[in-house]
Amino acid sequence: MEEKDYSKLRGKIIVTTLCFSLIPLFALGISIYHQFSVSYTDRIMEDLRTMVENRRSAIDLFFSERVSQLTTLAYTHSFDQLKQEGYLDKVFDIIQTRSKAFVDLGVIDQEGNQVAYSGPYKLKGLNYKKEAWFAAVMSRGVYISDVFMGFRKFPHFVIAVVRREGGQSWILRATIDTYIFDAMVRAAQVGKEGDAFVVNRQDILQTGSRFSGELLGKPDCPDFSASVGTSVEEIEWNGHKTLFAATTINNNKWVLVIKEDPEEALTPLLRGRYIAILIFIAGASIIVLGTILIARAMTARLIQADREKATLDSSLVQSSKMAALGKLAAGIAHEVNNPLAVIKEKAGWIKDLLEEEDVANSENYREIEDAIAKIDQHVERAKKVTHRLLGFGRRMEPLREMVDINKTLDETIGFLENEARYRNIDIRTDYLENLPVTRSDSTQLQQVFLNIIDNAIDAIGKNGEVKIKTGLVSNNSEIAITISDSGPGIPGEMLDRIFDPFFSTKKVGEGTGLGLAITYSIIEKLGGRITVESEGGHGTTFMVYLPTQER
Template sequence: MKTSVYVNLQRKIIVITLLVSFAPLILLGVTIYHQLAIKYKQKIVEQIRYRAVAQAEAVDLFLKGRTAILSAMADTHKFDYMIEGNNLAHIFEVMNSRAGAFVDLGVIDSTGQHKAYVGPYNLKGLNYYNQPWFGEVMSKGVYISEVYMGYRKIPHFIIAVRRQESQQAWILRATIDPEIFGGIVRAAQVGKTGDAFIVNKERIFQTNPRFSGSIHSQSKLDTTLFGGSTTVIELRDGDGKKRLYAGTWLKNKKWLLVINQEAAEEMAGLFTTYMEVVIIVAGILAIVLTTIFTTRLTVRRLREADTKMRELNAALVQSDKMAALGKMAAGVAHEINNPLAVILQKTGWMEDLLAEEKFQESENIEEFKASIKKIEAHVERARKVVHNMLGYVRKMEPLLEDVDINETLSQTITLLENYAKTNNIEIAPDFADSLPIIASKQDQLQQVFLNLISNAIDAISTDGLIKVISERNDKYIIVKIIDNGPGIPEDQQGKVFDPFFTTKEIGRGTGLGLWISYDITEKLGGTIHLSSREGEGTIFTIQIPIVHPEKK
């Protein structure tokens, strides 16, 4: 019952402490996380925007470079030269070695006729007059197509430039390698979920996206969401996951460069690394463990203090009780001894008178004498009880003598050894070496030991062991008398030192032995203490102060 009080208290303290320590921590953590998440997202948005802009510039630069070299070639060569022999192949070689990414190169005259061609497809002789781009390049001078299938039936796009040579206009046209172009765009892909591609206004993929779709197929992305400059938006994809999209229109205003990635992946950076999670968990664990540890310690201290307090209270009550009983006993002794004294004088007077001659012939004189003797015997009996009650056995000697506790114990054991042996009880001494000789009263201590050991013998009754131990600490010599008898029931433990308390049969014990022992040890400045457990035995512990004898 007592234990559960402390367990409850401990649980309450732990719960409250943990709540108090974690609540602000969690609040702080959530706030900081929230703030950080906002900043982090801003950063990510900035980053993706920047990447989109940079990538768009790179792509624009790529196209611009390809267009420039194509224009340079067209401007520096005459139509007749171009279509003659291997000249176009030579130019194609120069272009690819200086710039690269060209798949083929062709020369088309003003009627749309493919006059010369270098490349993997056999396109020479085809007429482009009706192709929509032909008109466009003829009117605008430079043309970059969207991805289309064309004659070769694979998705590609071309760059064409017009050369005005006196009265004649002709077109130099090159196909850009979609793989290389796609590679440049894909360089903006990041992480596991990142994607980068180009779509046109009609949502047709101009490069191969990483996920969902391929070049020249329809994209689901709504291109109208992207405005003039770079736009960053957050959209849910088919799986319901949030994706961040950054789109930049290229300079031709037809193509939209799109970079996107899962928002969660970028934010995952915020969830820190494995190591930091370990540190946080360890921190929480440390708080919990420390709380439990300190609380246990505190509660244990509390418990010990409580126990000490209880013991102290018990000792105080005991000594109060003993003092009161002592006073009462002295009063009772006086009140009884005086009448006894009168009785004894009266019987003595009667004896004196009976001794006179005139009574000698009385037939009942012997009866009288016998009765008087009986009265005296009973007065003597009563006197002994009262004297024992007062511990009168103590001598009046006020001087302390040199006492060797081990020697005193040995003598006492010798006195009781035979009595113990007849009951098959062993008395086992275990004395500390070199106990100091103290100034005390040998006879009185001997009486205490005698009382306690003979009580132990009576408690065991037959077959048992009594240990008599002597030891010392700084202030006291400690004598322990330990028996393995039946022990003292808990409800009787508080009474054993009371006068006239006895569990022995009537006539066998006066109930004064322990009372006198208590009185003697108290008067000698010591203490006597009992601890007993039913069924296990009893331990009497006597502490005798170490008072060094005065040097003679």
């Protein structure tokens, strides 16, 4: 697999894991929040309903108490008693000590004349016959008026009861200033934006309001004047969602309206939402981060495993090539060596004969001598190949002696020094002092180093440098020998083949192509490994690793 395949795989792992973890998390978060907000909103509406109904009960109780106070008064006293000013004052004082709700008290005869009055104003003698409330109370017996300004030019409302006594009717009438009633309604205001007020059936404000208009004016809110029973709803008002609760009071004459800003009521829910979002973001980031890290770790492990497998595969291939070649080589070398020995012996014999015979003057003497020299030379060459093949094929069991690598390298360099000097190639060494020993075969190791350095010298040709370095790697469990040259390097496509038997780029007759194959097989037998790095044009580096051995 190539790098981009691995990153594709990593991408897939990340996307799949994220889908499987984030989508359920997201769905769970949304559904919990939705469920919670629905029940929370229901709860707010319910609270509002309870509040408006409680207020209604309180207000209605206030009205019924006032009415029953007046009724009791009217039915426990006669018209003649109450029309006496001093008596009425006394009765009014008693009522006032119990409750300040009444501002004044008046007795009105059936003609509409106020025959007695107790209170802070001068209202005695006024005639109410033409007032709307007068007719209403006469016909209904009990009457609570809307708020009005009246003679006093002050907002108030009137409670009046009629008593029929003998053949005539008379009215006991009391005034209630709106501020007492206003305070009762205002108690239902909630929060900074909340409002509470009362409208009559003509949609006229019967109390002051906080934000929704002046007393006796039109309220700035939807029209609830026709409301029946209790209602709670969310209404878009002035471009703003607003909660309104409405309920009828005062015997269905008025409507109590409570207004609430849902945002204010929902603040804890919104705060909860921010916390949920924060938790979600934090959770999602941890999941994303974890997924990326795990995916990276997984692909890194995969890459490593693939690489190890590839190395193992290639070394298996190499080993099997070696094994096959070994058998073949031993057979061939053996078969070819005998005829070669005969050819060589016969060529020597012909040479000896030529020296003995007087053929020096023969016309073809030189040619015969040349031919013999050539036979000799090529037999030598063939022997060199068979010799190497034999060594390879026999797979001599290596010795297991303590080997000092630095020393072995120095000895090997000794063999090549002349050649290197001749070609103006500098062999530099950089050894790690006190390098641990390895249990190995020094002669076979010499063969290894010789092959590698030989190749390096061949690759450089003339004028260059070969660097040989020793050191420890893998937690000191391996000795590393690095041999690099300043030669032309090995092109990538050839790099895989240089350890193959008979692979050579050298001219026919100059290289057998067995040097590195033998090197590979020796190192394998010695329990080490060899790697190569090269970029065309930048020299080549061979690295040989051998296991260390405790001294």
